Amino acid sequence: MSLTQLKTRAQLGIHAPEVRVEVHISNGLPAFTVVGLPETAVREARDRVRSAILNSGFEFPARRITVNLAPADLPKEGGRYDLPIALGILSASEQIETSGLADKVCFGELALSGECCRIEGLLPALIASKKARQGAIIPGQNRTEAMLLQDLPIQLATSLAEICSSLNGGKALPVLDPMLPQHRPEPTMDLAEVYGQYRAKRALEIAAAGGHHMLMMGPPGTGKSMLAQRLNSILPLMNEDEAMSSASIRSVCQLPVNPDNWLERPFQTPHHTVSGIALVGGGRNPKPGEISLAHNGVLFLDEFAEFNRAAIEVLREPLETGRIHISRAS
Structure with a gap:
């Protein structure tokens, strides 16, 4: 035909x-x-x-x-x-x-x-x-x-x-066998490695349990970054729906998806010079930003006071609503 x-x-x-x-x-x-x-x-x-x-x-x-x-x-x-x-x-x-x-x-x-x-x-x-x-x-x-x-x-x-x-009737194409690992890989950084800082660790536990935002303040060298980098070690693994959603975002951003640790929650640490578009997403062909890549996980903004005002302002609505919405004129 x-x-x-x-x-x-x-x-x-x-x-x-x-x-x-x-x-x-x-x-x-x-x-x-x-x-x-x-x-x-x-x-x-x-x-x-x-x-x-x-x-x-x-x-x-x-x-x-x-x-x-x-x-x-x-x-x-x-x-x-x-x-x-x-x-x-x-x-x-x-x-x-x-x-x-x-x-x-x-x-x-x-x-x-x-x-x-x-x-x-x-x-x-x-x-x-x-x-x-x-x-x-x-x-x-x-x-x-x-x-x-x-x-x-x-x-x-x-x-x-x-x-x-x-x-045309020849050899059939090979069929892919799915693989969903059920084990949890050992964390590279563990909150248990931190000695002292009991009040700060308790605050991290509350934030992790309730899914709360958290602002850590203190003089340099007191362990703020060290504690934040270990937050993922006390978070539960994602369920399959959450993991699939996060993996889809990585796939759209042309980032690799590793089946061995795909249930681990994302941990994004953008540099303090990041632009507002890089945070929320956008561009000529709109792509997800750092906030979307941290979906179901942690977005860690180290040295927050060093971020430019425009980047800080674009965080307002995502923090309040929990959603990213980008409007384009064309």
Whole structure:
């Protein structure tokens, strides 16, 4: 058939709305058009996909190819659309059979050789796929963070040729085994190592038990930073929902997620020269800031008096409401 539809997911903060990748091949002068509000990296997929298809041993159709990423009003960015676009072209040109992808979503950036490369911000997409009861095909290089998901059939792919072989009745793609460590790693810094300071330690215990904000004041060298750095050692491990939420934020920020200590609560210590945007998040392509990275954990602002006024002022609403809300004019 000359029309194929596959599914993937976009990245919108820590949310991952579903995107339909529609590929239509028609008669006419050879052309390759991508529509649906694609940004630069998505438009450049045309060259990556063409080379990946040819280097995987398939023919690239010398016809008019139109790729629609729906919904059209949702911005699409990144290389995650390469794989579903390539599979859609091969299916529409009747070189592979994609009926096995009806209940699956596909992610992956393609190298010119056809290799499936790692993508960023995958974890929120997998969480959304799990809620929608969809399977997933992901690059093998994303194995580590994908191991955190249970009850979600995830297949690993190393190349476009491997996926196509599987869809055409060849060897099935390997299925990822989830791994959720239940042990607690030994803390590198323990509050029990601090001798004396009984009133300060008691205050830390109360703050940890009730989830309270805490301001520590005193002359230099009295152990304020030492005590604060050991607060994590008396906090309980996160439950799975909390850990998944924190891991999703790290994934969106392109930070590694370690399955061995993913239940440990975050501990963020921004430098006193940090800007307000770096604290609350934002930018041209909005990303979470230090406050969001400390979600479910501890945000430690050492030498607080040295922070600039603008950075201190942006803390006001997050401290009062417990939420981060960024408004943009465009």
